[in-house]
Amino acid sequence: MEDALATMIANYEKNTGKPLEAWVALARKAGLARHGEIVKLLKEKHGMGHGYANLVAQRVLAGEVPAPAGDDLVAAQYAGKKAGLRPAYERLAKAVAAFGADVEFAPKKTYVSLRRKKQFALVQPSTAERLDVGINLKGVAPAGRLEASGSFNAMVSHRVRVAAPKDVDDELLGWLRAAYEQA
Numbered sequence: 677m678e679d680a681l682a683t684m685i686a687n688y689e690k691n692t693g694k695p696l697e698a699w700v701a702l703a704r705k706a707g708l709a710r711h712g713e714i715v716k717l718l719k720e721k722h723g724m725g726h727g728y729a730n731l732v733a734q735r736v737l738a739g740e741v742p743a744p745a746g747d748d749l750v751a752a753q754y755a756g757k758k759a760g761l762r763p764a765y766e767r768l769a770k771a772v773a774a775f776g777a778d779v780e781f782a783p784k785k786t787y788v789s790l791r792r793k794k795q796f797a798l799v800q801p802s803t804a805e806r807l808d809v810g811i812n813l814k815g816v817a818p819a820g821r822l823e824a825s826g827s828f829n830a831m832v833s834h835r836v837r838v839a840a841p842k843d844v845d846d847e848l849l850g851w852l853r854a855a856y857e858q859a
Contacts, residue, residue, distance in 0.1 A: 684727065684728070684731065685731075688728065689784075690831070691725075691728065692722075692724055692725075692728055695784065696731070696732070696735070699718065699724075699728075699732045700732055700735045700736055702722075703717070703718065703732050703733065703736045704736055708736075711730075711733045711734070711737060714729070714732065714733035714736055714737070715729040715730055715733050718732055718733075749783035749784065749785060749788075750765075750783050750788060752785075753783075753786065753787070753788075753800075753801050754801060757804035758801040758803075758804055760804070761801045761804075761805075761806070761807050763840075763841045764807055764838050764839075764840055764841045764843065764844055765788075765799060765801070765807060767841045767844045768799060768807075768809065768838070768844045768848075768852075769781065769788075769799075771844060771849050771852075772790055772797075772849075772852055772856070775852075775853060775856045776792075776856070778792050778793075779791070779792060779856070780792070786800060787799060787800035787801075787810075787829075788800075790852075790856075791859070792856055792859035793859055794859050795812060795831060795832075795859070796811070796812050796852070796855040796856050796858065796859035797809060797810060797811045797812065797832065797852055797855055797856075798810040798829065798831065798832060800829070802828075805839055806837050806838065806839050807837070807838040807839075808828055808829075808835050808836075808837060808838075809835065809836045809837075809838055809848065809852070810825055810828060810829045810831065810832030810834070810835050811832055811833065811834045811835070811836065811851055811852060811855045812831075812832050812833055812834075812855050812858070812859070813833055813834050813851060813854060813855045813858070814833070814858055816834070816851075816854070818834060821836050821837070821847065821848070822834050822836060822851060823835045823836070823837075834851070836848050836851065
């Protein structure tokens, strides 16, 4: 049962368009006090399935505090054995932020989504020695460092492995800019 709940929570954004904590915040803002009212609002106004709406209502009424956001999630990703990867992430984040004012960094539990109108890339500290930069890049064949995403993440088409800040180079930034412009 716990595995099913964990899977459901992990798939909230993919299946509903927003992470669980965003739906909880939205439902709280509506000010509804009854479980059925919250479920009805989410199903009718937002097209959410019953199971997802039910979980949001439970969280709202239980008064649960949403998961940490922003900097807390990024700090958690680069804690412990993965702390050495933070400089590479920071270099990449600074370069991508310069693409335009519409770049959004949306930290999740295990990665940071890079968004414009939609996600164009993600950055994930996959091991203690490597970041994986997933890129949504249409019409570009994988070659060299630009690998097919494979089993890494279904939300991106390509992956580039980054072990150090020097790996955040013009080639990688060129692919990221192209994905940004497609988004």
